[in-house]
Amino acid sequence: MSASKPNESVKRRNKNLLNNSEQEFVAGRRNTVLQSLKKLKIQCSRKEVPNIALLGSGGGQRAMVGLLGSLVQLDKAGLLDCILYLSGVSGSTWCMASLYKEPDWSTKLETVKNKILERIRGPEVSLTDAMAKLKKYYYGKDFFSLTDVWAVLAVTSYVKEIDEHTITEQRNQHNKDPFPIYAVIDKQTKQSKDGDPWFEINPYEAGYSLSGVFVDTGNFGSQFHKGSKIKHQDEFDILYLQALCGSALGDEEDIKKSLWPKIKDFFQNETTIEAMRKDDPISLSVDECHRALMDLVNMNLSVLKGEDPSGFDKSIRTNLNELSGGKIQPIYKMKTVETADKRADKRYTNRVTLDVCEYLRSRNSNWLVDIWISICKCMAEWIWGRKYNFLHNMTDEAVNSTLLQSETRDYIDAGLLLNSPYFSVLREDRDIDLIISLDFSEGDSFMTVNGASDTCKKLKIPFPEVSVPSDKGKKPKDFYVFKGQNAPTVIHIPLFNAVNCGDKVEDWRKKYRTFQGSYSAEMIADLMDVAGKNISNNREKLKEQIRAVIEEKDWD
Known part of the structure; x- marks a missing residue:
């Protein structure tokens, strides 16, 4: 396949009609699947080739390493070439992005795996490189958000690189690999519970999975009006894609507890301070700005x-009130910790943060301080993944009207709604026969498959009945099969289970928390091994289910 010129208009996909490039990709991949089935001695005609999707859930570095270990074993078991689609959310997309930077990675997975492991065991991105990347993001587009910050300060600490390639560059590089789908959600639609929140990004198109409206991936982020592009924005790079997909490893408070210290460490580092001092501001000194912003962070x-x-609050007002002409004033006195009203303190802190940012911006001309001010502002307003809405002012009765009205949309980690990308592969036009769900979630081992089942019932999407076994919770098994008439078969595989972990399931869960920094080389090796066992221990069961969907499918 050759890369095509980006289409500069919004496209609606009719049911059972994939994008032409995806159709071509799938046709070629189905030939690969057929040959793989023959090697496994699974009888199948060209017409009977099943459409199999592999899903990787979220789970930070646990998901990244877990998916890699699973894929390595699928390859060794001769099953990797049976997979038509590979879709991920959050941490699984970190693994996918690392794989798909290598052309035809599935033909040389052992070599690619070693390169990835060597990198993620190695040193973090340097502060100088991180600073330069943050500057590129800040000045390179119309909207700067916490996704940019998360990319540079958080994602790089796990993936140990800044990948500035784009996903559309991969269009002619993966003829021998599964078709990749990266899943996120629309924040506003999730919050309003009105419309289609499920959003996907692949090398050809980005758009709403169930509504069927898409834009060329190279134009996702550009400004559109009534379905036509009116202002171009450069395509975001792979690092930003990893942050967009893996932008929220927990609830808001968890993220803030992770992100504020990273912001503090970054801006109190001597290298950063020295870079600030090289560019003199107009009137307010860098040191005064730095002190006020550090108080704000604290x-x-x-x-x-x-x-x-209250001590930091007092310090901020003492340092800046006189200079601001009394503009930065408390709404009320912040209470002491003994009588604290936590919600009121948060509201007050957000207000002070915005006031301080507004004042400092008016008195500052230092680019690093300006970025810091913008970061603090984004933290107070909680802005993630902001993009121009390519559906703005379109007329389309099949799309929820609220989705057509706003000029911008925010896109966030799909794990905040459902921690597995079921709805990217449940599109009717993809006609999936078998879903293999690798679940790397923290907590309930069946939350994703139950959530998918419940949502499918509401939306009348074919999905098997999910009967949660009595052994769910602390000691799940390593292989569950859910079947239903006229619905895809779903295989559900929890990462830590009674088979690969014995009676130490809880110990494994405690060892591999989502928020604990990057894993050691020994932890990565152990996690690769335990994830791989879920495939190697179930090779025959996987083959059995592939045979079953071939036999059960109505091919007429």
Whole structure:
């Protein structure tokens, strides 16, 4: 396949009609699947080739390493070439992005695996490189958000690189690999519970999976009006894609507890401070700005920790009130920790954060300070993944009207709604026969498959009945099969289970938490091994289910 010129208009996909490039890709991949089935001695004609999707759930670095270990064993078992689609959310997309940077990675997976492991065991991205990347993101587009910050300060600490390639560059590089789908959700639609929140990004198209409206991936982020592009924005790179998909490893408070310290560490580093001092501001000195912003960071951290933030509040007002002409004033006196009203303190802190940012911006001309101010502002307003809405002012009765009205949309980690990308592969036009769900979630081992089942019932999407076994929870098994008439078969595989972990399932879960920094080389090796066992221990069961969907499918 050759790369094509980006289509500069919004496209609606009719049911059972894939994008032409995806149709071509799938046709070629089905030939690969057929040959793979023959090697496995699974009888199948060209017409009977099943459409099999492999799903990787979220789970931070646990999901990244777990998916890699699973794919390695699928390859060794001769099953990897049976997979038509590979779709992921959150941490699984970190693995996918690392794989798909290598052309035809599935033909040389052992070599690619070693390169990935060597990198993620190695040193983090340097502060100088991180600073340069943050500057590129800040000045390179119309909307700067916490996704940019998360990419540079958080994702790089796990993937250990800044990948500036784009997904559309991969269009002619993966003829021998499964078709990749990266899944996120629309934040506003999730919050309103009105419309289609499920959003996917693949090398050809980005758009709403169930509504069937898409734009060329190279134009996702550009400004559209009534379905036609009116202002171009450069395509985002792979690092940003990893942050967009893996932008929220937990609830808001968890993320803030992770992100504020990273912001603090970054801006109190001597290298960063020295870079600030090289560019003199117009009137307010870098040191004064730095002191005020560091107080602001510490005040936010104190509120999150349930500590008394009033000292930082006082310091901010003492340093800046005189200069601001009394503009930065408390709404009310912040309470001491003994009588704290946590919600009121958060509201107050957000207000002070915005006031301080507004004042400092008016008195500052230093680019690094300006970025810091924008980061603090984004933290207060909680802005993630903001993009121009390519559906703005379109007329389409099949799309929820609220989706057509707003000029911008925010896109976030799909794990905040459903921690597995079921709805990218449940599109009717993809006609999936078998879903293999690798679940790397923290907590309930059946939350994703139950959530998918419940949502499918509401939306009348064919999905098997999910009967949750009595052994769910602390000691799940390593292989579950859910079947239903006129619905895809779903194989559900929890990462830590009674088979590969014995009676130490809880110990494994405690060892591999989502929020604990990057894993050691020994932890990565152990996790690769335990994830791989879920495939190697179930090779025959996987073959049996592939045979079954071939036999059960109505091919007429």
